[in-house]
Amino acid sequence: MPPVISVQALSKSFGRYSILEDCSLEISEGEVYGLVGLNGAGKTTLIRLLLGVLKADRGVLSVLGGDPWSHDASLHRRMGVVLEHDGFWGNLTFEQNMKIFAAAKGIAWKDAARYMEEHWSRTSLYKNKKAVKFISRGQRMQCALCRAFLGWPSVYFFDEPAVALDVDAYDHFKNLVAAARGRGAAFLISSHQLNAIDDLCDRAGMLHDKRLAELPRGAGGRNGGELWSIEADQKAEWAEVIKSVCGSEPSWNNGEWRFEVQDSARAIPAVIKRLVEAGCGIHKAAPVQNEFSETIRNEYRRKAAPDSGGRAP
Amino acid sequence: MSQIMLMFRKEWLNFVRGDRSVLVVYFIMVAGWGALLASMNTGGPTTAPLWVVFFSMIIAANFSSTVFVLERMSGSLEILLTSGLSRSAILYGKMLFIVLMTLLLGGACAVCALLLRPYVAALQRAPADLRDLWPYFALYAGATFMNAASSAYFSVWLPNPRLLHFINLLLLGFIMTGYMAVSFIHPISLYCIAGLLALLGVAFAFLAKREFESERIIKPVVL
Numbered sequence: 001m002p003p004v005i006s007v008q009a010l011s012k013s014f015g016r017y018s019i020l021e022d023c024s025l026e027i028s029e030g031e032v033y034g035l036v037g038l039n040g041a042g043k044t045t046l047i048r049l050l051l052g053v054l055k056a057d058r059g060v061l062s063v064l065g066g067d068p069w070s071h072d073a074s075l076h077r078r079m080g081v082v083l084e085h086d087g088f089w090g091n092l093t094f095e096q097n098m099k100i101f102a103a104a105k106g107i108a109w110k111d112a113a114r115y116m117e118e119h120w121s122r123t124s125l126y127k128n129k130k131a132v133k134f135i136s137r138g139q140r141m142q143c144a145l146c147r148a149f150l151g152w153p154s155v156y157f158f159d160e161p162a163v164a165l166d167v168d169a170y171d172h173f174k175n176l177v178a179a180a181r182g183r184g185a186a187f188l189i190s191s192h193q194l195n196a197i198d199d200l201c202d203r204a205g206m207l208h209d210k211r212l213a214e215l216p217r218g219a220g221g222r223n224g225g226e227l228w229s230i231e232a233d234q235k236a237e238w239a240e241v242i243k244s245v246c247g248s249e250p251s252w253n254n255g256e257w258r259f260e261v262q263d264s265a266r267a268i269p270a271v272i273k274r275l276v277e278a279g280c281g282i283h284k285a286a287p288v289q290n291e292f293s294e295t296i297r298n299e300y301r302r303k304a305a306p307d308s309g310g311r312a313p
Numbered sequence: 314m315s316q317i318m319l320m321f322r323k324e325w326l327n328f329v330r331g332d333r334s335v336l337v338v339y340f341i342m343v344a345g346w347g348a349l350l351a352s353m354n355t356g357g358p359t360t361a362p363l364w365v366v367f368f369s370m371i372i373a374a375n376f377s378s379t380v381f382v383l384e385r386m387s388g389s390l391e392i393l394l395t396s397g398l399s400r401s402a403i404l405y406g407k408m409l410f411i412v413l414m415t416l417l418l419g420g421a422c423a424v425c426a427l428l429l430r431p432y433v434a435a436l437q438r439a440p441a442d443l444r445d446l447w448p449y450f451a452l453y454a455g456a457t458f459m460n461a462a463s464s465a466y467f468s469v470w471l472p473n474p475r476l477l478h479f480i481n482l483l484l485l486g487f488i489m490t491g492y493m494a495v496s497f498i499h500p501i502s503l504y505c506i507a508g509l510l511a512l513l514g515v516a517f518a519f520l521a522k523r524e525f526e527s528e529r530i531i532k533p534v535v536l
Contacts, residue, residue: 051395054528071526073316077397087392089323091330100323104316104396131330 002065003028004155004186005050010059012045019045021210023059027186027203032177034201035190036215036296041207043190044084047157050188051081064154077105080148080156080180086140090133094125094143097132098150107151119176120146123169138164142172149176156180158189162196174199194293204292206299215295225260227288228268232257232280241278245271258288316398320406321413324380328414331379342372343418347425362503363489365449369456370485372418374478376411377464382474391531400525404465408518411461419453448503455510456485462517469524472532488513 005027012020019042027033035043048054049061052068052075061068066075088097102112120126125135125142132140141164148156162170177187177200191197197204204215225248232238234252242250242259246267250259261267264287272285288294346368384390384407393403423446460481467477492506524530 048391048531053391053394053531071400073397073399073402076395079395081392081395083388083391085388085391087389087396089327089389091327092323096326096330100319100326101396103319104398106397 001029003062004031004064005033005188006060006062007046007050008060010046010049010061011057012042012049012054013057018210020049020207020212023207023210023212025205025212027188029184029186030181031203032181032187032189032201034197034204034292035188035207036192036194036197036204036292037207038300042210043207044159046207046212047083047159047188047190051079051157052076077151078154080150080153080158080185082141082144082148082156082158082161084159086144088132088140088143091131093130094128094132094135094146097143098147101147102150105151112150115150116146119149123172136164138166138169141165142169145173145176149180152180152183152185154185156185156187156189158187158191160191160193161189162191162193170196194296197292197296201292204296206296208299215292215299225262226264227258227294228261228264228285229253229256229258229288230271230275230285231255231283232275235280237278238275238280241274241280242271245274256284258294316402317406317409320398320403321410324407324410327379328376328410339418343421343425346422348429350422350426351429361449362452362492362506365453366456366485366489368419368422369415369453370460370478370481373411373415373457373460373464374481376414377461377468377477380407380411381464381468382477385468385474385530394530401522404518404521404525408461408465408521411464412457415457415460416454419450419457423450448507451507452503452510455507455514459510459514459517460485462514462521465521466517466524469521469527469530469532 003026005025007023007025010020010023010025011018023046025033035046037043045054049056050063050068052063052071055069064075064078066072068075088094089100092100098112098116099109102109116126120142123142125139125146128135128139132143135143141161145161148158148161161173165173181187187200189197189200205212206215230242234255238257239250239252242248242257246259246261248260250257252258261271268285272282275282349364384393394400398406463481463484464477467480468474471477471480488506488510492501495501
């Protein structure tokens with residue numbers, strides 16, 4: 001099965017400024033790829049290249065087997081897109097906007113209306129008669145998501161899709177992503193919201209110094225050890241205990257201590273024993289799994305270190 | 314063609330659902346310019362063609378501000394480019410909207426002029442009937458087409474697209490100055506100048522298509 005998105009040795013510069021160099025990426029059917037990187041790393045440029053609004057200087061790009069720069073409108077009809085600007089015309093209502101986008105994608109309005117009825121009737125957008133310019137930023141983002149999933153495209157490009165979404169809207173978005181994945185769609189999601197990357201993505205890559213590097217999921221701490229969490233009280237002395245056993249500085253995060261261990265088989269029983277002896281009530285101890293966010297934070301810190309030549313996040 | 318009409322429909326909806334005060338301004342403009350047109354001397358080598366071209370420039374510029382400049386500056390053009398519409402359809406649909414709306418308002422001015430004619434004094438040299446206005450219609454249509462096409466081109470080519478009206482004004486100024494200078498030596502039919510403007514419009518439409526297919530179309534705008 002050929003990948004839905006394929007990028008080989010891609011380079012792009014604007015005048016003297018090189019943005020991307022020798023980037024490669026493959027995303028298969030049903031896969032969700034998270035794209036992270038500091039501000040100005042080139043995430044939006046990469047998405048624009050894949051959408052065919054920018055032309056690559058070097059390298060080979062393929063989306064759904066076609067060249068995005070060919071300006072083939074039929075290729076765009078199979079894409080769902082959320083960009084920095086929602087792209088709605090403020091004077092028109094949401095429904096009027098959707099009628100235009102449905103017609104542009106070649107989708108009959110009755111089919112588009114059925115999709116909206118099925119998936120958006122419980123939201124405040126449904127049959128909202130206000131002009132789009134009068135609705136909130138979060139609602140406009142929901143409108144953009146509604147447009148992106150219209151017609152269930154085969155590939156999605158999302159640039160900060162979870163910005164301004166409330167809890168319900170975010171859950172709804174996650175359900176739509178799951179439904180689209182079930183249909184075999186591929187996703188490229190760029191976001192600074194690391195919880196969204198954790199929730200949604202199977203793989204993630206970081207753009208830094210013009211290059212794209214694949215990030216391992218839950219790859220551990222910055223010193224290459226394993227990450228563990230212990231649910232306990234927030235008391236400074238527990239941090240000292242953990243540090244004395246494991247040798248790494250723990251961090252307090254959402255009701256749990258997070259720390260790095262080099263030899264978990266030996267260190268975890270030892271740290272639990274020491275904590276219990278010191279009077280700490282432990283509710284849970286577990287390795288931190290299936291999260292990119294910790295890896296991403298570590299990568300940011302590592303690249304921001306003075307000897308790495310990176311800049312502070 | 315259906316994609317061009319869809320683009321036209323989008324522009325039309327955006328216009329009619331826009332600020333109502335604009336419609337009042339248009340109404341006043343049609344009445345005022347209709348009165349001006351009714352009292353205009355169109356009989357000999359006059360400034361009338363300049364006025365006609367100026368009307369076209371002002372009306373077309375107003376529409377191209379929203380249709381090309383605001384669309385690019387607001388970022389909605391990028392979404393439009395990935396919506397499934399071809400770039401040609403986007404360009405031609407927008408141009409069609411500007412041309413038809415400018416012709417509609419120009420036509421309304423002409424009708425208003427004809428209605429006001431009996432009431433405007435010193436009309437001895439005003440057009441005898443509608444047929445005398447045809448060269449002016451042709452001139453107006455040619456200038457409108459050129460304005461729409463050059464607006465499409467300059468809205469992408471210029472780093473600051475808000476300057477496009479000055480460029481259009483300069484361009485038309487050069488053309489009309491040339492026309493006046495040549496017609497001073499040897500009379501030229503208004504149909505000729507209308508044809509020249511239409512030809513320039515075709516050239517600009519070609520250039521605009523090239524710009525719309527380049528990556529400059531999403532280049533950041535300098536304000």
